[in-house]
Amino acid sequence: MSVNGRIIEKTDDIMQKQFLYIEKIKEIIAEKTAIDKKQSTYDLRVYGCQMNEHDAEKLAGMLEEMGYVKAGEGEPADIVIFETCCVRENAEEKIYGHLGSLKPPTGKSKSIIAITGCMMQQPHVVEKIRKSYTHVDIVFGTHNLHTFPELLYKRLTTGKRVFDIWDAEGDTVEGLPAARADRVKAWVNIVLGCSNFCSYCIVPYVRGRERSRRKEDIISEVEKLAELGYKEITLLGQNVNSYGNDLGMKDGFASLLYALNDINGIERIRFMTSHPKDLSDSLITAMKELPLLCEHLHLPFQSGSTRILKEMNRKYTKEQYLGLIDKVRAAVPDIAFTTDIIVGFPGETEEDFMHTLDVVEKVRFDQAFTFLYSIRTGTRAATLENQVPEDVKKERFGRLLELQNAITNEINLKYEGKSVEVLVEGKSRQNSEMYTGRTRQHKLVNFSCDSDLTGQLVNVEIIKAWPFWLEGKVAK
Ligand code: SF4
Structure with a gap:
């Protein structure tokens, strides 16, 4: 099905209740369109990772089913939805700023404003929105994204603010329509949440524990994407390598890849993110054997210091990480590695940081996503006393960037003439x-x-x- 030139994908059954609300809203929107002589519009503002981007595609899918169309660049919209991220503090501050700017002068009609995503799973944030951002109409969390039609219907029919945040993750919900932003490449969730509790990370608290989707549901989604003409899929999860563990599967991720590799029409398969502790031999064999799997591995190492890795609760050492890189390179010689690195984790010494530079030099990543450590309230690392001063963090960050940029440049230059x-x-x-x-x-x-x-x-x-x-x- 295609709406406004964008592909809408829709599966049946589980979403029945919400589809009834979609139908009711459709009627309200049709009436409004007839009176206003203009279509109702939406504006989705997305912050953070690919998970959020894909969740936003699902919200767009639901909105387009209801009869909303995407607002033009810079045009005011009838409904504005914020898909928030709380992984870094500055992202949160930005969102408060943008929310504040949407407060209308007294007496003026305004857009419906909804806010969801990781930030909303933090009770202190919800309280702040409730008290200080009274122009926000709908607040919901990561665990009940699929109930958005019901919440919007309540707001439209009662005019009252709607707050609905689920404390715990439920079953994985299948059947949400998705208005995919792209016609060639598609994201496919395979694991939701994370159970790893890296000491600096808020994700397990706001996205819940790891839940794998059923293999047959994933295969069916990818088959439909192939029918719609998509050529590349990227399998998404905070830790795709542990796919299926919670369902009692053995080598679940590798076996999923073998199944997806057989789907006609798909030309390329990618996945992210991988956790080094769960990168199995069976996955490395799959990477070597499966023609559709691209020669790219995003493998965050975060710190080169084994001591810091222990503090981060990452469950691997510097040597084990480098050993994995060697193993993957032996199996797939033309692989490109990318990574995530945190600079200035509490207690990081110059010596620890030198280990980080050493890993960068040894692996020669094609690209690295580098971050200054920032405190996330609610995580274990936030309680550590030996925080690294900002100027030291920034100085190390500068050196790391210089090294990585030089390596990226050297790698890229080798492509000239090829x-x-x-x-x-x-x-x-x-x-x-x-x-x-x-x-x-x-x-x-x-x-x-x-x-x-x-x-x-x-x-x-x-x-x-x-x-x-x-x-x-x-x-x-
Ligand atoms: S693996 Fe660690 S860093 Fe990644 S989402 Fe889970 S807890 Fe956060």
């Missing part, structure tokens, strides 16, 4: 004369081409390497 396979995603955002896509190693490529080859795999000759992308032209 031909690479690119899955074409459409026109480039940076340069409308060019098309854009990614290599199997997840390198961004912008290239010139005479015709629109969106959705196709093409060979592109790389003519120039830029710090964060490659420039090319379609190979004759």
Whole structure:
């Protein structure tokens, strides 16, 4: 089904109750459209990770089913939804700022404002919204995203504020419509929540414990995506490597990959995020054997110091991490590694930090996502006393960035003059004369081409390497 030129995917059954609310809202919206002589619009503001991006696709799917259309860039919308993130403090502050700016002058009609996501699973945040942001109409959490139609219906029919936050995760809900932002690549959740409790991380508290979706539900979703013409899927989870453990499966993730590799129409499979402690031999074998699995592994190491890793509760040592990298490289020689690194975890000494630089030098990551440690209330690390001063963190951060940028640059330069396979995603955002896509190693490529080859795999000759992308032209 297609709405406003975007693909809407919808499965049946489980969402029946919510679909009834969608139908009721559809009637309200149709009436409003007839009176206002304009369609009702929505604006989704998404913060944080791919999980949130994908949750936002589900909210958009529900809204489009109700009859809302996406508001134009910068235009006021009838409903504004914030999909929030609480992994870093500055993201939270930004959201409060944006919420405040939507407060209308007294007496003016306003948009319906809804807020969901990880921030809403923290009681002190909900209390603050309740008391200080009285123009916010609907508040709901990560565990009951699927009840959004019911909550919106309540707001539309009573005019009252609606707060509904579930403390505990329920079963994984299947059947939410999703208005996917892309027509070539699609995200597919396979595990929700996380049970690892890394000491700096708030995710297990706000997204709940790890719950795997049933293998048959995932396969069925990917088959439907293939039918709709999607070429690439990215399997999502806080720790995809432990997929199926909670369902009693053995080698669950590898076995899922073998099953997905057989689906006709899908050209590429990616996954993120991997936890080193659960990166099994069976997964490495799958990466070697399965032709659809791309040669890219995002493997956060966070710190090179075994002492700090223990404090972080990461459950691997520096040597074990490097050993894994060697194993994967032996199995898949042209693999590209990317990673996440935290600088300035409490108690990090110069010596600890040198171990981090050492890992970066030894692995030679294609890209690293680097973060300054920031305190997250509610986590164990927030209670540690030996916090690293900001100026020390920033100085180390600068050195790390310099090293990683040099490595990325060297790796990218090696692509000049080579031909690479690119899955074409459409026109480039940076340069409308060019098309854009990614290599199997997840390198961004912008290239010139005479015709629109969106959705196709093409060979592109790389003519120039830029710090964060490659420039090319379609190979004759
Ligand atoms: S694995 Fe660790 S860092 Fe990742 S989501 Fe779970 S607790 Fe957070």
